[in-house]
Amino acid sequence: MAKATMQLGTLTCPSCMTKIEKALENQNGVENVKVLFNASKVKTNFDEGVTDADKLTDVVTGLGYEVQSVKVK
Template identity: 65%
Template sequence: MTKKAVLQLGALTCPSCMQKIENAVKNHDGVEKVKVLFNASKVKADFNDEQTSAEALADVVTKLGYTVEKLKVKA
């Protein structure tokens, strides 16, 4: 089933950070759609919860060196 995750990040400092995060999350198994909102420091992703989880997406972002301050999941 497709779910939506919203990850609130610490402040993004440059547009290349946005691209780096978007590419990493987009290439994670089970991710169907991803959008990084630079000014809001948010990542919005649609994912298949049978293939991955919102926590796994947060891990991808954390491993890139960014802080995930809040994580919300909607069905």
């Protein structure tokens, strides 16, 4: 399992947090999604054999949110 941290543009409401969490949790190979509202960050674990950080970024940007950077460990 790899760990990804995405720095987002400013989140404007708590429902944004829920929307992002649900969308990422529905992706195959993704576990432990946590959106940090005040920091505008998303932290998650994912199986590199099933998905990758680019696909996860596409999910978030597809919802209309800006992904400023992604760190994978």
